[in-house]
Amino acid sequence: MKSDYTATIGLEVHVQLKTKSKMFCGCAVAYGAEPNVHTCPTCLGLPGALPVMNLEALKLTALTGLMLKCQIAPVCKFDRKNYYYPDMPKNYQISQYDLPICERGEVPLYDLAYPKDAQKSIANPGKRVRLIRIHLEEDVAKSFHFESSTGIDFNRAGTPLMEIVSQPDIELPEEAFAYLTSLKQALIYGGVSDADMEKGQLRCDVNVSVRKRTDAAYGAKIELKNLNSISGVRRALAFEINRQIEALERGETLRQETRRWDDDLGETTLMRTKESAHDYRYFPDPDLLPVRTEVFLDEVRSRLPETPWEKRERLEKDYGLSAYDAGVLADDRPLSAYFEAAARGSARPKSVANYVMNDLLSALGAAGQTVEECPVRPEDLKALVTLVDEGRINSKQGKDVFSEMFSTGVDPQTIVRRKGLQQESDLGAIEALCREVIAANPKVVEDYRGGKSVSINFLKGQVMKLSKGKANPALVGETLQRLLS
Amino acid sequence: MSSEDLDVEYVAELARIRLTPEEVATFRSQLGHVLEHVARLNRLNVAGVEPTAHSFPIYNVFRADEVKPSLPREEALANAPRQAEGLFLVTKVLD
Ligand SMILES: [Zn+2]
Secondary structure, rough: OOOEHHHHEEEEEEEEOOOOOOOOOOOOOOOOOOOOOOOOOOOOOOOEEEEEEEEEHHHHHHHHHOOOEEEEEOOOEEEEEEEEOOOOOOOOOEEOOOOEEOOOEEEEEEEOOOHHHHHHOOOOOEEEEEEEEEEEEEEHHHHHHHHOOOEEEEEOOOOEEEEEEEEEOEOOHHHHHHHHHHHHHHHHHOOOOOOOHHOEEEEEEEEEEEOOOOOOOOOEEEEEEOOOHHHHHHHHHHHHHHHHHHHHOOOOOOOEEEEEEOOOOOOEEEEOOOOOOOOOOOEOOOOOOEEEEEEHHHHHHOOOOHHHHHHHHHHHHHHHHHHHHHHHOOOOEEEEHHHHHOOOOOOHHHHHHHHHHHHHHHHHHHOOOOHOOOOOOOHHHHHHHHHHHOOOOOOOHHHHHHHHHHHHOOHHHHHHHHHOOOEEEOOOHHHHHHHHHHHOHHHHHHHHOOOEEEEEEEHHHHHHHHHHOOOOOHHHHHHHHHHOO | HHHHHOOOOHHHHHHHOOOEEEEHHHHHHHHOOOOHHHHHHOOOOOOOOOOOOOOOOOOOOOOOOOOOOOOOOHOOOOOEEEOOOOOOEEOOOOO
């Protein structure tokens, strides 16, 4: 971005909640089903059908609010947002207008949430994006546009949808990427949503404007549509900010409009210029009674998980991990649970982390398994790290034992015993081997004593060979030095 | 809003209703009476009255997150103007 310009970016994120049934009726929330098999008079908008709130959807929204440090409203209510479109046959969507369930709050942008190539040059480290509100509404039906008609599937109509609205605090495409990554992780941690953008479980509308840094007034707000991935949001913003700056540089005036991102072409194209402002004529839905949140907040508080960013700090503090390692582990909730089970009480939690992040992850990847399916029990991994740490086997053998543990599920002590891998740590036996090698290599011994200190490595190698690799290398080194001094 | 401020044509447009000039005049007069009637509320002193979101003093009518059987698809589609492959078919719309 040219440095005399600045961008102002706000995001509206819609999140499908992980409930079993819809927001206001008992139809199943199921994706990928045959069209129109999960409908009833309520979600079809038939006259006379009455909505009843799904308590779990309210709880999941409050849980999200608590994780993101929002204020939970003591009283909230539902309103009708009136508009005419075939995906909403009642001609209004039930939403929340002036009394949303959550207000304020924030999403922290931690380093690892940024795109990998941008982590080294973060413009605003430790930035927190403020939220305006989080509210609950019903999703609309899905439309399929054919040549001469539009087909409507109401399976999705009436499913609970949470909308998270940010302040326009974001200035860079990389920050939008980090915001969505951090938010998505919190949603997964809380069990609120699977938050997969490609499946439409997390949908994102972006508003972006640019202005000269010296201008007080914001530029024209441009809305971007058709953003289907977090990296797509980043690319679309980078393109769009650049486009707007170039237009301004040419002396053009930008107007409020909606543009569509084409991920293949890597550009935005005009969809529509701003028609008359939307006038939804919100009013309280008389079919729904207001909600006092206090009755379920205690239960929600008891479900409040450690947030990913809290976990990251704790892993650093409790296990002495680097910020990077703690970040990688905290990014993956099952992986960090596995790590903690293996590292708790271990003398070498950092070595445990290395095994988990390298050997374990690549073995799981190769086997196409998840951490939950891991054949190596956490306590066995801890035992393996102890064997290596105490010098009973060397680190190379440790890797071999690990692969054997992974393919057989057998504990490391048994494998070491069966394979006869146990290192020779008996001082008398090692000394005997060392004396044998010294006697057989008078020339090398002479070199060493004459000041060529690297010669000892040759002798060490000979001892290891003689022991068939079983001698504890550290003890061999010490013994040779002692005998030769 | 007083009846003079009532833009009947705009309200009709929001409701996707096409009105003749005669109908606009009729509704302006009729809706004007409704507004005048409602406007009486503005003359009440409500300084000591708690705001409420609903006319009933009832809160928290919830249902548990349980799946109930849905309609058979043929029944759901029974009133569809047209249908194909299990979808309601409507006049083509643009988003
Ligand atoms: Zn339903």
